[in-house]
Amino acid sequence: MADINIPPPTNATSILAGASLRAGLSRLAKATAPPVVAVLLALLAGAVLLAVTGFYAFDIFTVMVNGVFQDVGSIAEMLLRATPLILIGIGLCVAFRCSIWNIGAEGQFYAGSCAATFCGVQFAGLPSWAHILLILVAGAAAGALWAAIAGLLKVLFNASEIVTTIMLNYIAIFMTSYLVTGPLMESGAAYPQSAKLLREVWLPRVVPSTRLHIGILIAVALAMIIYVFLFRSSAGYAVRIVGINSHAARYAGISVRRSILLAISISGSMAGLAGAMQIAGVTHRLYQDISPGYGFEAIAVALLANNNPVGAIFSGILFAVLDSGSELMQINAQVPQVLVFIIQGMVILSVVGFAALKFQSARPQE
Amino acid sequence: MHVQPFLRMDNIRKRFGSVIASAGATIEVEEGEIYALLGENGAGKSVLMNILCGILTPDEGEIVFRGAPLRLGSPEQAVRHRIGMVHQHFMLVPSLTVTENYMLGQGSPLRLLSRMRAVSSRISELSDRYGLDVRPDSVVRNLSVGEQQRVEILKVLYHGIDLLILDEPTAVLTPQETDRLLDLLRGLVKEGKTVIFISHKLDEVMRVSDRVSVMRDGRVVFTTKTSETDPRELARMMVGRDVLMDLPRTAAQPGRVVLAVTNLHCNNELGLPAVRDISLEVRQGEIVGIAGVSGNGQSELALAMTGLVPTTAGSIKLNGEELRGLSPSAINRRPFAHVPEDRHKMGIVLPLPLTENVILQRYNQAPFSVRGLLDLNAIADHARDLVRRFKVKARDVDVLIHTLSGGNQQKLVVARELARRPDFLLINQLTRGIDIGAMEFVMQEVLKEREAGKAIMLISTELEELFAICDRILVIYEGRIIGEVPPDRSRLDELGLLMAGKRIDTAPAATLM
Incomplete structure (x- = not known):
């Protein structure tokens, strides 16, 4: 099996069905059971790991959950962390549904951050709402273009997008370093960083006295829109057919190239938008290492959601809980943060394992 | 010893x-x-x-x-x-x-x-x-x-x-x-x-x-x-196959030429010639069979006619309009339907429901797509209609198509293609890998289309299928049409010789084409 294959989209059925509520619920249960079981298995394995390293797992998990859900402020911080994961994750759902293995969301996030910063420190005097819109659109466009490079290399020269997107990550990250030490560097700053964005273009906050900005609402809304695109639009249908069976797609008259370019551009635009929101909503300036690896973590978010954008809201939050929790564990329970990374890794492995199992049983061997 | x-x-x-x-x-x-x-x-x-x-x-x-x-x-x-x-x-x-x-x-x-x-x-x-x-x-x-x-x-x-x-x-x-x-x-x-x-x-x-x-x-x-x-x-x-029951049919009354292929050439995926100088005509109200041992250019001929592999020379005309050089989607918009050779590879998308399979070529056309959004009710209605008319055994139209038997899958493919109201129907392997019941059903449906005046071309490696419904049988060998035989079981020997690449003097070479 040369290609990595996405398991069949069980949820697509329920959408086209117009079936009864009960049938819909049973399908929902069927679709959500594997990831839930996978996560539980991974947590169980994590508990064993904690026990072996001398920690009492139940206490640790309690500390973690209590810490993350302690008060409005901590929940807001967790959701703030979930925002880029959800945004990038829903974009990756589109690429993965088209069997395009975009590993370059990290670079597309950086491209979006750079474009957003550029627009954010320029154009003073624009009305606030227009300036914010410009920043977000510029970020999304930059991410889309960055991804489209890999898309073009794929459709024109059949270059593996796995390789090209990884390479483009490095270029974007180093380009950011160059920008914040050169053209975009704040004059007189001691550290490589850009000038601060004007207060007028900071994203509005949704919960007072927290950092949580409207990006989380936009992310959830976009998840719904991407869901409709994938499962209810004819362009999304074409993307999915290309992803499942490109021979059938060609037979159906679908332009395989166009669908690939569309899918990878959408996925890049979501990553770029996430970058723009990080600038306009959280850091308010660009610096090196602006992303702690959101673009890679979001791959797991999409996989855990079985490439379903609505599911990606929940898997994005789950990973954010694990991330926030890991810091708390380190601070409050003296558990090394790497143990949480190991647990996250186990979640991914068990999710992928479930997907592989499902795939094998669904298909006769060749 | x-x-x-x-x-x-x-x-x-x-x-x-x-x-x-x-x-x-x-x-x-x-x-x-x-x-x-x-x-x-x-x-x-x-x-x-x-x-x-x-x-x-x-x-x-x-x-x-x-x-x-x-x-x-x-x-x-x-x-x-x-x-x-x-x-x-x-x-x-x-x-x-x-x-x-x-x-x-x-x-x-x-x-x-x-x-x-x-x-x-x-x-x-x-x-x-x-x-x-x-x-x-x-x-x-x-x-x-x-x-x-x-x-x-x-x-x-x-x-x-x-x-x-x-x-x-x-x-x-x-x-x-x-x-x-x-x-x-x-x-x-x-x-x-x-x-x-x-x-x-x-x-x-x-x-x-x-x-x-x-x-x-x-x-x-x-x-x-x-x-x-x-x-x-x-x-x-x-x-060799078991002899199928003879299907009742009237003598063909071919009308005007619907599809005309002239001097068509194309290569296989290795770049070697696969279709060499093929010319043929299919008229209204007739079923033209293409017999041959598989691997003699049949697949490439079908794909070339539908725009799925590039041709190197020749012409393909539907109702007088040149199709050669058109994209598959352009050909899909013409009254040209195609039942592909390998339904799992091309004809259907296995992990999707019946509904999403019946709109394969029409996913962006009304009534299934309105302003870029799929009309799920129209799609489900259409799927239900095809299932009913072709007696496809499926619990519902939202079940995944890979849960259906091969015969029911093929019925749905044929139903989908006929529903596009084509003037010309290209079928590559009508009954491969399906049960006898489904076999007779789809053959009868194809015969009905012939009665209705459609032009039909049936590429098949199964001689019984060709004898049962074709009006004339062309034989393809190493990418060439090397002879024509009437669908008469007593001429089986002649057909066998032609399939083996042996031209015979007594073969009515003059009626070729």
Whole structure:
């Protein structure tokens, strides 16, 4: 099996069905059971790991959950962390549904951050709402273009997008370093960083006295829109057919190239938008290492959601809980943060394992 | 002489999921002969040979080799028993030299490096001995397909193989290279080697083999000395089916020409000519059959007509309009429907529900798509309509299509294509792999379309299907239409000869076209 294959989209059925509520619920249960079981298995394995390293797992998990859900402020911080994961994750759902293995969301996030910063420190005097819109659109466009490079290399020269997107990550990250030490560097700053964005273009906050900005609402809304695109639009249908069976797609008259370019551009635009929101909503300036690896973590978010954008809201939050929790564990329970990374890794492995199992049983061997 | 044959594979069974690849095949091979295994694609030849060379393990059955039972777990074990196979798809690393390829997997790298020169001179020696023209230091990537095949054959000889299996070795070769290969095989047998030769090409089998077995549907249906048979008999054995019930039909009343193909040429995926100068016409109210042993250009002809593979010359006209050069989606918008050869590969999308399968070519057209959004109710209604009219057995239209039987899948494909109200219907394999009930049903539906004045072209390797519904049958051989026969079972011999590439003087060549 040369290609990595996405398991069949069980949820697509329920959408086209117009079936009864009960049938819909049973399908929902069927679709959500594997990831839930996978996560539980991974947590169980994590508990064993904690026990072996001398920690009492139940206490640790309690500390973690209590810490993350302690008060409005901590929940807001967790959701703030979930925002880029959800945004990038829903974009990756589109690429993965088209069997395009975009590993370059990290670079597309950086491209979006750079474009957003550029627009954010320029154009003073624009009305606030227009300036914010410009920043977000510029970020999304930059991410889309960055991804489209890999898309073009794929459709024109059949270059593996796995390789090209990884390479483009490095270029974007180093380009950011160059920008914040050169053209975009704040004059007189001691550290490589850009000038601060004007207060007028900071994203509005949704919960007072927290950092949580409207990006989380936009992310959830976009998840719904991407869901409709994938499962209810004819362009999304074409993307999915290309992803499942490109021979059938060609037979159906679908332009395989166009669908690939569309899918990878959408996925890049979501990553770029996430970058723009990080600038306009959280850091308010660009610096090196602006992303702690959101673009890679979001791959797991999409996989855990079985490439379903609505599911990606929940898997994005789950990973954010694990991330926030890991810091708390380190601070409050003296558990090394790497143990949480190991647990996250186990979640991914068990999710992928479930997907592989499902795939094998669904298909006769060749 | 031999109490025990050199090799006996007894009642070999192998299934993959629900697909039975080998249904109790039995063969016996004598030492020092060229034994041909003949059959259509999917008859089970390659599976049987993959079992013999250790790639697959049989579910049932036993292999006796040189008087002892043979149980293989891997190709390496087969090589230890001096059995080797040259696969249809070469197992060479393109960026390595011939010598390096031979050394792959042959022990620790350090020891190998010291042996490089020895390996290389052994290759030269063997190459000279068999006249293979293989140079040990050539990089595989730079070799032609024919040369790569000789590298593969020499690799097997290098390992001291006594029983050599070749899977469709001539599929990738030019006629000159084929001649050379067949000479080589004769030479090997003189040296005492035994050769099993998988093919679906009758003339090669006639030219080179000592004995031949014909496989069909995972069984060996016929075995004979090659000198005691002829291509006609072999062709009939390859495609033979149970006689279908005759379907009632009226005499054809062909109307105007709907589809006209003239001097069409196209290449296969290897760039070799596959369709050579084909001209044909299909009129309103007639079903034109294209008969032939599979692999003679049928697939490429169908794909070329639908814009899915590029053509190199000629013309395809539908109602007088040139289709050649149009994209598949442009052809989809014409009154041209196509039931593809392999429904799993092309005709349907297995992990999707019936609903999403019935809109395959019309996913962006009204009423299924309105302003870019799918109208789920219209789609479900359409699917329900097709299911009802074609009596597709499915619990609901939102079940995944891979849960349906092959016959019901095919019914849905035919229903979908007919629902597009085509003037011309191209069918490549109407009844392959489906049960008798579904078979008769779809054939009747196609006949109804003929009554309604549609022009229909049916490409089939199953003669009974062609006899049952066609009005005339053209025979394709090596990419050319080489004759025409009426759909009359008494002319079966003539058809068999044409399928074997033998033009006959008595054949009504004048009525060709």
